[in-house]
Amino acid sequence: MSTRRMDDTGLDRIAQFARQEIGPYLAAHPEDRYPLPLVRQLAQLGAFGAAVPTQYGGGDWSRRDLALIGYELGRGWQPLAALVGTHLKLCRQVTQHGTPRQRERWLDAMARGESVFARAYHEQGIGHPSQLGTRATRRGRAAVLNGRKSWVTNARNADRVLAIARGDNATMGVLVDPARPGVTVGPELPRPGLLGVSLAEITFDDYEFDPEEDVLGGWGHDLTASLLAHDVTSYTARAVGSADAVLEHAVRFVRDGLAHRPADVQGAIRLRTGELAAKVAVMRTVWRALLDPRPPEDGTSPGAPNPPMTSAVAKVFCTTTLLDVLREAAALCGGAGYAAADHALGRHYRDALALPIIGAPNDVLLSRIGEHELGADRSSGPVPDPYPDR
Ligand SMILES: Cc1cc2nc3c(=O)[nH]c(=O)nc-3n(C[C@H](O)[C@H](O)[C@H](O)COP(=O)(O)OP(=O)(O)OC[C@H]3O[C@@H](n4cnc5c(N)ncnc54)[C@H](O)[C@@H]3O)c2cc1C
Structure with a gap:
């Protein structure tokens, strides 16, 4: 790090x-x-x-x-x-x-x-690296890659793609040149948001590579532990950034028209704006707790548990709260929250829909959080972050 x-x-x-x-x-x-x-x-x-x-x-x-x-x-x-x-x-x-x-x-x-590198890891419905269908196989002094990756961000414009594939005894990362024979980037995947940067399937069909030069760490270097350590901090950062932009947008819109409203409506709008601002403030606090953890407690004062936040908890909380924030911001803006010349709100909404799914799905993180909570002896001290970022 x-x-x-x-x-x-x-x-x-x-x-x-x-x-x-x-x-x-x-x-x-x-x-x-x-x-x-x-x-x-x-x-x-x-x-x-x-x-x-x-x-x-x-x-x-x-x-x-x-x-x-x-x-x-x-x-x-x-x-x-x-x-x-x-x-x-x-x-x-x-x-x-x-x-x-x-x-x-x-x-x-x-x-x-x-x-610029892209990452071809996920295959639909596969939850563990050991179950991947993409295979790296030795063929004499060379090696070949075969398989299909379901979603690759920046598939069309990346200079290299790190393709995760299983060998006989290891799950490896193959540095693929997408311009060479044996690589097919599929058509753009239809989606509501995250446009601009491509998202497509990639198929490897007897893609030939050098087993030492092109395998991260050399042939047989296993990435399993690294792949299982879900690095989800970046999704929290993205969610909080989006929430701040959305709050700013809604506040600007509401402020412009507030004075013309009857007094009781002004009160109702203030309350809704306060609710929105409070949610975004909590998102920021969660994120700060993740980025700036306090030093370990010395055990003499009960205090809050340390570390106060894990990357998985922060991702789940902030990516789901962002969707609430977007719905509430859209409601505050009325018709302009749904259809307006400046479509920033709609764009944030469409992009935000992916955040609870990508990286590691929130449900997967929640299951692991629950598993940890149920298995941990909470009386023995602080609960460690089970999903450290690598
Ligand atoms: C916009 C976008 C960009 C992406 N970019 C990339 C990329 O660049 N590179 C890449 O490799 N991948 C990428 N992906 C893939 C993405 O990371 C996966 O879609 C995601 O990890 C979910 O995998 P899945 O679709 O196979 O869902 P599944 O594993 O099939 O899970 C579907 C649902 O089943 C339930 N579920 C499954 N397992 C569990 C469990 N253990 N506990 C509890 N519930 C469970 C959950 O509700 C989960 O949401 C991208 C996907 C999208 C949508």
Whole structure:
């Protein structure tokens, strides 16, 4: 995990970009077009190198600052947060699991945004890496990849795809060049939101690769533990960013028309606005508790449990509360909450629908939280985070 505290100017620049550039871009371009100019700007701002160690040309930003990128992009436009978030996750994987040669080969280009990576892991209905149908098989001195991945974010524009496949004794990550024979990117998957950045199936049909150079960590390097450690902090950051943007939008709308309303209606609208603001404030608090955990209790005072928040609990709470926030904000805006020239609210709503599902479905996280609670001896001290981010 990165440890360096990013200088405020770097984060300020990304925040400024997200708040000033994305809105006008979306007003001028179709929402379903790949936002190449925005991706290039993010690369210039160093966003793609944020999780790369400095020795490979990256920024080595802290976990907190990486989450703040997710917050700002989630506030601006979720597909960009998805593209950058996936790439950052893969930067961490190459750093942690890559051979020295692979780190030299890839991290520098990844940090500059010249090699943007996508991740092909999920196959519909498969809940454990050991059940994946995609296979990596040795064929003489080479190896081949066969299988189908159900959803790949940025499938069409990624320079490399890390495909997760089972070998005889390990679940491996194969660095795939999607331009080479043996890779088929399917048609764009129809969906209500998360447009702009592509989402498609990818099929591997006897894709030939070098078993040492192209397998993360070398042939036989097993990624199972890393795949099971659900890294869900970024989804919380995105949900809180979106909620803040939605609250801001609703407050601006309501404030503009409030004075013309009868006194009793003004009171009702104030109450609803207060309710909305309170929900968003709790989301922010949950997120802060996740990012800035307090030091362990010394056991002398009862205090709140430590750590006060796990990444799984925060993801479930913030992604579901965001949907409430969006419904309430839309109601406050009346007809304009559903149909208006500025369709930002609708876009946030459509994008937010995916957040409880992606990464790890909220139901899966809730089942594990319940399992942990029922199995843990709560009297023996703080409950550890069972889903640490890797
Ligand atoms: C917009 C979008 C982008 C995506 N991008 C990528 C990507 O870039 N790379 C990638 O690899 N994948 C990606 N995915 C895949 C995504 O991560 C999966 O869809 C998600 O993990 C759910 O898997 P599934 O659809 O197979 O659901 P299933 O595993 O079939 O689960 C469906 C439902 O069954 C129930 N359920 C299943 N298992 C349990 C359990 N253990 N406990 C309790 N309930 C359970 C839950 O209600 C769950 O929501 C993307 C998906 C979407 C929609």
